[in-house]
Amino acid sequence: MTHGGSVLDASKTLDPAFHMIPIIDIKDAESPDQAARRRVALEIRDACINVGFFYVKTHGIPQATIDEAYEASKQFFALPLKEKLKIDHTTTHNHRGYNGLRSQNTDPENDGDMHEAFNMGKDHFDANVPDVKTAAAKGSMMGANIWPTESLVPGFRPAVVDYYDASAKLGKVLFPLFALALDLDEHFFDDKTKNSAANMRLMHYPPQTGPVDDRVIGIGAHTDYECFTILWQEPGIQALQVLNSSKEWINAPPIDGTLVVNLGDQFERWTNDIFKSTTHRAINRSGVERYSIPTFLGTDYDVKMEPIPSCVSAESPPKYEVMTSGEFFKAKVDASYAAR
Ligand SMILES: O=C(O)CCC(=O)C(=O)O
Numbered sequence: 001m002t003h004g005g006s007v008l009d010a011s012k013t014l015d016p017a018f019h020m021i022p023i024i025d026i027k028d029a030e031s032p033d034q035a036a037r038r039r040v041a042l043e044i045r046d047a048c049i050n051v052g053f054f055y056v057k058t059h060g061i062p063q064a065t066i067d068e069a070y071e072a073s074k075q076f077f078a079l080p081l082k083e084k085l086k087i088d089h090t091t092t093h094n095h096r097g098y099n100g101l102r103s104q105n106t107d108p109e110n111d112g113d114m115h116e117a118f119n120m121g122k123d124h125f126d127a128n129v130p131d132v133k134t135a136a137a138k139g140s141m142m143g144a145n146i147w148p149t150e151s152l153v154p155g156f157r158p159a160v161v162d163y164y165d166a167s168a169k170l171g172k173v174l175f176p177l178f179a180l181a182l183d184l185d186e187h188f189f190d191d192k193t194k195n196s197a198a199n200m201r202l203m204h205y206p207p208q209t210g211p212v213d214d215r216v217i218g219i220g221a222h223t224d225y226e227c228f229t230i231l232w233q234e235p236g237i238q239a240l241q242v243l244n245s246s247k248e249w250i251n252a253p254p255i256d257g258t259l260v261v262n263l264g265d266q267f268e269r270w271t272n273d274i275f276k277s278t279t280h281r282a283i284n285r286s287g288v289e290r291y292s293i294p295t296f297l298g299t300d301y302d303v304k305m306e307p308i309p310s311c312v313s314a315e316s317p318p319k320y321e322v323m324t325s326g327e328f329f330k331a332k333v334d335a336s337y338a339a340r
């Protein structure tokens with residue numbers, strides 16, 4: 001990496017008023033040929049600097065794993081509200097479990113998101129992860145999952161955990177590509193992502209028809225909080241929109257055989273804004289139910305987000321206070337529920 005860095009240079013010369021979200025085939029992500037891996041990383045670099053969103057093709061998550069999580073999700077949200085409320089997120093310190101319609105407000109200008117969700121994270125912990133109770137006392141996002149009664153949703157937990165594990169594994173494939181995209185050692189994030197700080201949400205958006213209050217939409221305009229998100233969207237339903245620098249909303253429809261990847265605020269902080277954490281929202285005007293599953297991949301909660309040297313210079317001094325990813329993430333998530 002040269003001083004000043006090609007990443008920084010590129011960000012100065014390109015205009016991110018995108019109208020299309022690129023599709024990137026990551027079949028060579030783990031190729032033994034370093035040049036092939038680097039080619040994928042360069043495509044990712046362009047997308048990260050200009051768009052903050054891309055679709056990944058050949059992502060490796062088996063269709064059966066997706067189908068089972070989708071079915072499990074439909075089964076869960078069809079439960080009576082009183083059952084879902086038995087695992088309400090307010091019973092946990094880290095917002096695991098169920099959040100009902102309008103219980104979250106992602107855009108502070110809005111009046112509650114028109115989605116319900118089931119929130120979870122890694123379902124078992126390695127011995128080196130801090131004890132759940134200690135972590136909770138420290139206000140961490142660590143902690144166990146809570147699950148609906150098995151007999152009400154048979155097979156829910158294994159189906160959800162399988163998809164979680166598959167998307168976390170895809171995250172492990174993507175981190176080295178992001179590192180390469182930043183001209184870092186491919187293993188840069190390895191020791192920063194040992195404890196699976198990945199969180200996942202099953203989301204359900206009821207259809208919104210007729211006049212819709214702009215302040216009550218599926219999920220209000222927001223950026224994600226972690227390094228990046230892997231998003232599965234129900235096929236055939238347009239709902240997700242991404243804001244470009246001309247303040248136009250660009251549709252991000254589901255595309256067969258792909259998943260959406262978008263960057264979050266942690267990467268923006270690591271890269272001093274060179275990687276874009278792009279604003280997005282979702283509104284379901286399709287007339288039918290919509291389901292989606294985002295998995296949010298961040299670094300371990302005790303990792304300090306220090307700007308990557310190639311991303312700062314005399315002309316571009318560090319913009320962000322250095323804090324741990326856990327402090328940052330908890331503050332953001334708490335705030336998204338606070339006003340409700
Ligand atoms: O459901 C979607 O398409 C988007 C969800 C989202 O942006 C989020 O949960 O952060």
Ligand SMILES: [Fe+2]
Nearest residue numbers: 222223224280
């Ligand atoms: Fe999001």
